[in-house]
Amino acid sequence: MRTSLIEIEQIENLLLRRGDLSNRLVTEAKALSNPELRKKVQLQSTTYDLVNLYGRGKLREEIKAVEHQLFNTSKYRMFQNRIRSLFK
Amino acid sequence: MLALEELSTCTRETAITKWYEEVFPLAAAYIQRRGGNLEEAKELFQEAIVLYYEKLMSGDVRHEVEDGAYLMGIVKKRWLKHRKQFGGNESLEHIDVTEERVQEPLTQKLLHYLKQSGERCMDLLQSFYYEKLTMKQMADRYGYTSERSATVQKYKCLEKVRDEIKQKSLSYEDFLD
Numbered sequence: 594m595r596t597s598l599i600e601i602e603q604i605e606n607l608l609l610r611r612g613d614l615s616n617r618l619v620t621e622a623k624a625l626s627n628p629e630l631r632k633k634v635q636l637q638s639t640t641y642d643l644v645n646l647y648g649r650g651k652l653r654e655e656i657k658a659v660e661h662q663l664f665n666t667s668k669y670r671m672f673q674n675r676i677r678s679l680f681k
Numbered sequence: 682m683l684a685l686e687e688l689s690t691c692t693r694e695t696a697i698t699k700w701y702e703e704v705f706p707l708a709a710a711y712i713q714r715r716g717g718n719l720e721e722a723k724e725l726f727q728e729a730i731v732l733y734y735e736k737l738m739s740g741d742v743r744h745e746v747e748d749g750a751y752l753m754g755i756v757k758k759r760w761l762k763h764r765k766q767f768g769g770n771e772s773l774e775h776i777d778v779t780e781e782r783v784q785e786p787l788t789q790k791l792l793h794y795l796k797q798s799g800e801r802c803m804d805l806l807q808s809f810y811y812e813k814l815t816m817k818q819m820a821d822r823y824g825y826t827s828e829r830s831a832t833v834q835k836y837k838c839l840e841k842v843r844d845e846i847k848q849k850s851l852s853y854e855d856f857l858d
Contacts, residue, residue: 598836598837601839636850643846644807647792647807647811648811648812649811651811652730655693656730657727660701663701672701676706679706679713680713
């Protein structure tokens with residue numbers, strides 16, 4: 594794996610608290626003394642946040658698709674009738 | 682309760698369908714009895730599934746509690762919060778509801794840009810970090826010959842997305858200035 598990817602992995606271990614503790618402490622110490630690395634750590638943390646938001650968006654789309662199926666296809670007629678009877 | 686192993690072997694769609702068929706009628710009846718309508722029931726149930734799914738994936742669900750009981754618990758809490766927002770009278774004491782962060786405009790712009798510029802990388806990354814797939818499952822889903830190849834690709838994507846965020850954040854800051 595090339596050097597930049599190894600650094601990404603080290604930052605990941607630091608942020609997600611994975612791998613060997615002493616290696617994480619070394620990465621943390623480097624980040625404290627190196628503004629460029631510190632910026633990379635911040636950006637990678639933001640990346641995880643955005644990836645999780647993206648994942649949540651995909652899950653929402655999937656839920657809506659299932660809901661649409663359940664309320665609009667004849668296969669689920671009994672389910673539809675049961676729900677509609679509640680909101681007459 | 683649907684175990685994590687089951688959720689990874691059946692499709693997510695199967696699990697969601699099961700939750701709708703088994704729990705939504707109970708949730709809808711609960712909300713209807715308290716004056717809510719079908720749209721409110723649908724919306725709250727969607728939110729409940731997202732929260733429940735995320736708790737399952739993070740291993741933050743007690744194994745002895747059934748899916749239905751957990752989902753109904755979330756629906757009840759969300760309903761009370763919803764009522765509070767829209768003028769209800771029910772007590773909100775002792776409610777512990779996970780708040781969804783409001784997405785800032787810059788976050789929305791970045792997400793939109795990342796979807797446009799590299800959907801495959803975003804899909805791959807969310808499969809690992811959000812869906813919590815194993816590297817073996819990642820390799821199978823995305824057609825890599827080994828877990829090692831999938832791991833390397835994951836880091837390449839992470840680097841690409843991180844660099845794009847850096848560039849876009851700077852340009853948005855310039856724009857705002």
